[in-house]
Amino acid sequence: MARKNRRQIFEHIEVIDAGAKGKSIAKAPDGKVVFLTNAVPGDVVNIQTTKKRKAYYEGIATQFHTYSDKRTTPKCKHFGTCGGCKWQFMDYQHQLAYKQNEVVNNLTRLGKIELPEITPILGSKDQYFYRNKMEFSFSDSRWLTLEEIQNNQEIDNRNALGFHMPGMWDKILDIEHCHLQEDPSNAIRNEVKAFATKHQIPFYNARKQEGLLRTLMIRIASTGEIMVLVQFFYDDAEKRTLLMDFIADRFPEVTSLQYVINPKGNDTIYDQEVVCYKGKAYIEEEMEGLRFRVNAKSFYQTNSKQAYELYKITREFAGLTGEELVYDLYTGTGTIAQFVAKNAKKVIGVEAVPEAIEDAKENAQRNKIDNAEFYVGDMKKVFTSDFIDQHGQPEVVITDPPRDGMHKDVVAQLLQISPQKIVYVSCNSATQARDLALLDRDYKVTKVQPVDMFPQTYHVENVVLLEKR
Numbered sequence: 001m002a003r004k005n006r007r008q009i010f011e012h013i014e015v016i017d018a019g020a021k022g023k024s025i026a027k028a029p030d031g032k033v034v035f036l037t038n039a040v041p042g043d044v045v046n047i048q049t050t051k052k053r054k055a056y057y058e059g060i061a062t063q064f065h066t067y068s069d070k071r072t073t074p075k076c077k078h079f080g081t082c083g084g085c086k087w088q089f090m091d092y093q094h095q096l097a098y099k100q101n102e103v104v105n106n107l108t109r110l111g112k113i114e115l116p117e118i119t120p121i122l123g124s125k126d127q128y129f130y131r132n133k134m135e136f137s138f139s140d141s142r143w144l145t146l147e148e149i150q151n152n153q154e155i156d157n158r159n160a161l162g163f164h165m166p167g168m169w170d171k172i173l174d175i176e177h178c179h180l181q182e183d184p185s186n187a188i189r190n191e192v193k194a195f196a197t198k199h200q201i202p203f204y205n206a207r208k209q210e211g212l213l214r215t216l217m218i219r220i221a222s223t224g225e226i227m228v229l230v231q232f233f234y235d236d237a238e239k240r241t242l243l244m245d246f247i248a249d250r251f252p253e254v255t256s257l258q259y260v261i262n263p264k265g266n267d268t269i270y271d272q273e274v275v276c277y278k279g280k281a282y283i284e285e286e287m288e289g290l291r292f293r294v295n296a297k298s299f300y301q302t303n304s305k306q307a308y309e310l311y312k313i314t315r316e317f318a319g320l321t322g323e324e325l326v327y328d329l330y331t332g333t334g335t336i337a338q339f340v341a342k343n344a345k346k347v348i349g350v351e352a353v354p355e356a357i358e359d360a361k362e363n364a365q366r367n368k369i370d371n372a373e374f375y376v377g378d379m380k381k382v383f384t385s386d387f388i389d390q391h392g393q394p395e396v397v398i399t400d401p402p403r404d405g406m407h408k409d410v411v412a413q414l415l416q417i418s419p420q421k422i423v424y425v426s427c428n429s430a431t432q433a434r435d436l437a438l439l440d441r442d443y444k445v446t447k448v449q450p451v452d453m454f455p456q457t458y459h460v461e462n463v464v465l466l467e468k469r
């Protein structure tokens with residue numbers, strides 16, 4: 001009897017498009033779509049299927065007959081193993097074209113939105129070393145590369161400090177050089193790993209839940225300030241001090257050295273106490289003369305230069321005259337709210353993370369902004385008719401939700417309060433399309449501007465202006 005999920009080989013297939021989550025698309029001889037992980041549109045390949053579903057296959061290209069002219073040479077030695085920068089092998093102009101297409105497809109096909117003429121996507125000047133924040137994981141059972149296995153290399157130490165292998169919670173790929181964050185990021189990570197290994201400070205083992213060192217976070221702000229945060233699994237004062245002093249002495253340019261002791265099963269630090277070991281408990285970002293203090297738990301857009309471009313577009317779309325009451329929903333540390341405050345009568349920011357709202361209030365005070373107020377809470381619970389009665393009917397609403405988009409009650413409330421304009425900033429145009437469809441009854445999409453915040457990845461940010469019909 002034939003096995004249902006039997007692997008199949010398709011020969012001489014042209015890859016025709018790039019699809020969701022960075023996968024490329026080909027057509028199998030039976031007409032079904034094949035999603036591929038390792039090919040670029042224009043490649044002609046042999047495909048081995050890895051999964052068979054009713055309507056499509058998943059597969060990998062096993063042999064290349066023709067290489068696409070959209071290809072370029074990846075810069076990173078970890079490309080192909082590391083899941084971080086999946087599009088590094090595609091020329092940047094083509095990356096941008098596919099991102100633009102993704103936005104248009106999602107808005108028109110999923111949202112059924114009638115679109116105005118769309119301005120071309122705004123590309124990033126820096127295509128590498130654009131991230132201000134990186135988080136690396138320690139592991140005592142490093143992922144072995146094919147090269148190491150093939151060379152039958154003697155492996156006496158399996159320590160790693162790097163990224164999770166795609167889809168594997170317990171396997172870490174050791175990173176020697178990452179092209180996403182500028183110096184001294186690579187030096188800090190590599191020297192911390194070498195020092196901890198030499199001094200036998202145990203690296204974490206996620207399966208056994210043992211080992212001292214869990215994660216290393218590095219933040220490098222546009223002002224040049226640097227935050228390093230080490231996460232430990234338990235407290236060992238001697239080993240902790242040894243490592244923290246090493247970082248402080250070896251990297252005096254670090255302005256904020258912090259640690260967390262996190263005995264939980266997962267390594268999120270949002271519910272943990274952060275201890276400042278040396279320097280300040282925050283770093284400062286700067287934008288158009290505004291200074292933003294960012295603490296270890298605060299969200300700050302990870303590409304600082306493109307965040308400035310994104311905020312300028314948001315402000316331009318809002319078209320403020322100085323007379324408007326503006327709501328900034330999902331305000332984070334209040335950066336957009338403060339960025340538009342001088343053009344508005346008053347701005348109200350709402351956000352779920354209390355520490356972010358504390359930062360927002362303090363930042364506004366230091367920036368001498370006295371027409372912005374910030375409130376903490378879950379949006380669907382806070383953004384109610386009572387809240388509007390208390391704070392006033394906004395003429396403009398800016399909304400920048402997480403990847404899931406807005407809760408349907410929040411969308412319903414927007415329809416209810418009916419502002420003249422809504423500026424919708426999104427990092428996921430599929431959920432944005434869903435929300436725009438719900439708003440379509442009363443609002444027309446009049447401007448769309450995709451922005452590339454994350455070169456070498458398939459992620460795309462999109463700003464939409466909605467005006468009342």
Ligand SMILES: C[S@@+](CC[C@H](N)C(=O)[O-])C[C@H]1O[C@@H](n2cnc3c(N)ncnc32)[C@H](O)[C@@H]1O
Pocket residue numbers: 299300301330331332333334335336350351352353356377378379380400401402427
């Ligand atoms: C994409 S970030 C935008 C932050 C900010 N606008 C900026 O540019 O820095 C989304 C924000 O929504 C917040 N958030 C997520 N779910 C929320 C909810 N249910 N209610 C309120 N805020 C929420 C997150 O904490 C995060 O700060």
